Amino acid sequence: MQNTTVNILLITLVVMVFITLIVFFVSKILNDKSQEEETKRRSQFDVELEKFLQLHSKTLIKTFRQSVFQDKYGNLVFDRWDTELDYFIETVLKTRMQNFTEEFLSLRMLRDRITDVVAKKSQSTPLETINVDKISPQDFEIYCLEILESSGWKGHLTKKSGDQGIDIVAQYKELLFVFQCKLYSQPIGNKAVQEVLAGREFESADFGAVIANQDYTESAKILAKNTSILLLHYSDLAELGKNLENAGLV
Numbered sequence: 538m539q540n541t542t543v544n545i546l547l548i549t550l551v552v553m554v555f556i557t558l559i560v561f562f563v564s565k566i567l568n569d570k571s572q573e574e575e576t577k578r579r580s581q582f583d584v585e586l587e588k589f590l591q592l593h594s595k596t597l598i599k600t601f602r603q604s605v606f607q608d609k610y611g612n613l614v615f616d617r618w619d620t621e622l623d624y625f626i627e628t629v630l631k632t633r634m635q636n637f638t639e640e641f642l643s644l645r646m647l648r649d650r651i652t653d654v655v656a657k658k659s660q661s662t663p664l665e666t667i668n669v670d671k672i673s674p675q676d677f678e679i680y681c682l683e684i685l686e687s688s689g690w691k692g693h694l695t696k697k698s699g700d701q702g703i704d705i706v707a708q709y710k711e712l713l714f715v716f717q718c719k720l721y722s723q724p725i726g727n728k729a730v731q732e733v734l735a736g737r738e739f740e741s742a743d744f745g746a747v748i749a750n751q752d753y754t755e756s757a758k759i760l761a762k763n764t765s766i767l768l769l770h771y772s773d774l775a776e777l778g779k780n781l782e783n784a785g786l787v
Contacts, residue, residue, distance in 0.1 A: 582637050586647075588628060590654055597625070597655045603679050606693035614650070621650055669720065669750050669771060677720040677771075678704045681748050684774040701739040702732030705748075709778045710787045713742045718771075719749040726753075730760045730768075737766070748774065 572712045581583050590597065604617035626647050669677055678694055685692055685707050692707025692714075705716040729747045737745030746767035747753075753761070753768045762770045769777070781787050 551661035553654070578637075582634075585634055585637075586630070586650075589633065590651065593625070593629065594658060597651075598659045599676075599679065601652075601655045601659050602683065603675070603694065606695065608723055618652070619648065622651060626651075672720070673720070674720045675752070678718045681705060681716065681718050681774060682707070684771065685777070688775050689778050690759075694745050701736040706740060706742070709781060712744065712781065712787055713740070714744045714746060715740050715742045717747050719747060721749065721751050724754045725749045725757055725768075726754045727757050727760050730757050730764065733766050734764050748754065 601618055602622050604615075604621055606614055614783055630647065667680060669680065672680065682692055682694060682705050685705070690707045690709050692705055694705060695703050702717055703715045704718045705714075707714050707716065715733060717729055717733045717736065719729050725747060729749075733745040738740075744765075744767060747761075748769050748770050748771050750771060756767060760766075778787075
């Protein structure tokens, strides 16, 4: 009787171990399959996301360059970019990628990822040659900043409130510049010079300059000379840093 009980216990133990092993291997197979499906879904998501980012690449890069700026402490401010990016995610990605779960389309995950991709594209995208007479004043500011940055400057567009008439703050080596951009159909007058002069003092900059697509009036040239404000054509920007070096200013 005792042997029978022992045998039953052994058989029961073997069966339990066998069942445990079966459950373990079945769970592992299901888990591996689930992970494989998850990897496949994530890969599909990556392909779809890249497609939409590529489709809207020019707009995203332009918006990024226009909305991200440095504050007076040198910190990058992404507030306006985040607002634009949330709009893009809600109106473009979420409406056209509805077959993916909220886990894939969470704002935080997408915001960080897209910002990283667009920032890298912005740095690697070559500067286009454009007809400035066919762009808006705001796009002209962006274009001028892009020329400076492609020539070794570090700068940012200012916020439009409290900027003292300054559109760009930029640094070349140790020199700090403030710029005002003027896209006009006629010569630029005294007012632009006066505003840059005020902006130079406000930012405690080393130099102030007006950037324009036109020539300047004689009175503006006289005022600029007397106040040490540079009057530039946008075509001067690519060589501005080198010219500063040649003049022994840096």
